[in-house]
Amino acid sequence: MSDIDTLPVTPLSEHARQRIIDNVVDEVAFDKYRQDESAPLRSAHRYWFGIGLSAAAGAALVVALLFVLRPGGSSPKAQGVAQTGEPTRVAAGDAASTVTVGTSTLTVEARSSVVVTGDDDRGIEVSLENGTVVCQVAPRRGRPPFQVVAGHVRVVVVGTEFAVSRKDQVVSVVVRSGVVRVIAAGKETVLQADGRWSSDERKPVKKIPKRAQVKTTKDSTVPSLQPTQLAPRKTRVTRRRASAKPRRTPVKKTPNGDGGKVQPNGDKGKVEPKRSDEASYRRAALLERSKPAAAIALYRQVENGGGSWAASALFARARLQLERGRSQIAKRLLSRYLRLYPRGANAAMATRLLNKRK
């Protein structure tokens, strides 16, 4: 349908446009200041003072980053985009620094330093000298791995956002989203979202700094573990030994009472969480547009579970196949639905769809 010519959009005035741009830039700069200082500023006077300060802090951060990147061989124009053909050392001062490496982003926390080597094509290795680095890693999709080396500990990325801290010989890893494998002293541990690991088990692991608590990229190998925008994901923590034979391991109970399980097929990276049928169904519904194949797989999983959501899942699978133009499969599924659930909630609709196809 075409635009209605008789209802044109009244454009913003140049003045309003400029005012919006200024306000937004100030607000975002103020965010950065708020994050850096964590200082609650309440009065209007303090607000504007904060904006001034944050602008100055932002400028100082850029200058410091350029100064730090220069000896490592990266070009000054990069402004936080590491050219990682050559090893690049990034050392943050009193404020954190954000560096983009290929399609991934590293946030080097205050008073931390890392050396970044490689690129997306050859694999990226981040060597953590000290402090904390928060990594947001784009899906690897068969590309060479993204690894963080902290002393004797090596963290291989399977999924997406995690922080590695090193203080002397104590290394800790916190996963915010996705899955990573931690290899230390010949042992391998798979960490999922909110999973924590420390080389010194007596020491509690600190949470990821608030700045980094954002949703990031998905990894195609573990679609069922990714968070969605609409529904907060349940968290699970699973650990296993690499050398041990595949077996079920006890899982820590999370506050929501849900747990995860390790697949007994010996595939180290793949961890399948246990979802309720309803959660899986809702997740599948959300995936319909972006990943229809994954949605169909989830619907099938719910259906095979035989629970109260099985009928809806079967119908949803049929409908989705129909929308994808796979009418033969859809017909078969609709027929099965009518056979199994002749008085189901969607029986009338299934009959109608089936008749339409005949």
Added chain:
Amino acid sequence: MTEQTLAAQCVAGDERAQRRFIDEHIDYIHRVLFRILGSNHVVEDLVQDTLIQVLRSLRTFRGQAKLRTWIARITVRVAYAHLKRGRVQTVPLELLPDISAGDPGAEARLAARNAGRRMYALLDEIDPKQRIAFVLHAIDGRTVREVAQMTGSNLIATKSRIRRTKSKLRRDSVVSAFLREAGI
């Protein structure tokens, strides 16, 4: 400069990059909001809110969808939140520029303006989700699939919202005639 590079620079706090980014997307955001709300009365504030949300969330942009689609989703969410709060104060007089005397098409455009004003007044009474789906499809000319993407709904729900809104609007004879003339 690619979108990704510009986005990375914005995330790194580069003010010039942020200004450029805003400049590139402000008109698009404004258009979507204007279509949904029908006037510039509150749109300015909402454009600002949307841009702040976009810049704050930019580091989570995964590049799986087009940047525009991602921005559109945030825009729709901001508009929805506004409508949901019930602060709809549409001033549809802005729907057309002032009509000067002696303009040959003035009468027709005046009628269209009146119908547009009526339509947005009726839309104020309609569920925000239905309203958004309808205006993006019927008024802004987007496909149902696009609207579904923008609103984060599935195709069936989107179609149903559009259909329901249309049928509600058609109860008003003036708006019905206007929609018929516009081919909606």
